[in-house]
Amino acid sequence: MKKEKMQNIALSLSSKIISSYMRSEPLHIENPEGYEVALYDEHQIPIYGQEAEDIIFEQGFYKDKRFDYFVDLSPQMHHGVKYLVLKSKKKDQEAQKLLQSILFTAMFSVLVVAVVGYFLSKMFLKPIQNERVKLDKFIKDSTHELNTPITAILMSIERLKKENIDEKILKRVDISAKRVQKIYSDLTYLLLESENQNLKQNNLREIVENELTLYEDLALKKSISIYKELDDAFFSMDEVSAQRLFGNLISNAIKYNKHGGKMELKLTAEEFSISNSGAGIKKEQQNRIFERFYRANEYEGGFGIGLDIVKRVCKRYKIGIEVNSIENGLTSVVLKF
DSSP, rough: HHHHHHHHHHHHHHHHHHHHHTOOOOOOOOOTEEEEEEEEOOTOOOOSSSSSOOOOSSSSEOOOOSEEEEEEEETTTTTGOOOEEEEEEHHHHHHHHHHHHHHHHHHHHHHHHHHHHHHHHHHHHHHHHHHHHHHHHHHHHHHHHHHHHHHHHHHHHHHHHHHHHOHHHHOOOHHHHHHHHHHHHHHHHHGGGGGGGOOEEEEEHHHHHHHHTTTHHHHHHTOOOEEEEEEEEOOOHHHHHHHHHHHHHHHHHTTTOOOTTTEEEEEEEEEEEEEESOOOGGGGGGGTSSTTOOOOOOSOOOOOOHHHHHHHHHHTOEEEEEEEOOSSSSSSEEEEE
């Protein structure tokens, strides 16, 4: 770039020399900004300007440790000038300016990379942050959820010590104990999920009926009518996973049902369906109900691991799952074996 710039300046000056000669005007040259001009005759004797040292009197671009030179032979002896020598006056300053420009560009590039890196790191860390928030919420919710039945059990036991045994108190103890048992079973299943691999041919009807028995009292407490049509259905899976699969579906159908509502269960060799007449699930929430720790509301239900377990079991054993729900209407879950 420096060579090209100096060549253009030298050609322009040579053109002025030739033009002034043709017009019979006196020789007049001004030094361009940042450069010095020297003119020499055919014997390399200075005609104009300060004589430069160690000049190579040949057409071309030259440089030493301090200056850059461009020698131009274009004047062709007009005004007696054979050699036009253009010398840069501030090579060190130009190098310094170039260095500053490079440093500025480098610092700007580092700044841009840092800013982009910051936003990219925030973007990549956001899912981790979300999971941390979910985990924190899970711990708080699970603590609260476990504390409620435990407190009820302890209070009921204290009353049993002071009074005659009451059937309602015994039912309350039984329901609370079963809630604690379910929470414990779900958490244990999640922690030991990879160890539950004892596959065997299970009659799913027996498992569904056993899980129904566990939640009968909870259904009676909410005056829920249960309609069932269960056929024998054999499927190869580990028994613990089967219990967690149907237990969570039945538990949810009761917990999210309305008081005095109904629940219907149907089992065939090809599929299992369960429906309840609760508040329903909003359309925008239906895709999220299987996310771990997600809760559709804060005032009923568990703390968001039941349907996550259902999804994991279905995925492991390649069981299809469909959810159909109408807000303030019927909600049904269908498993296809």
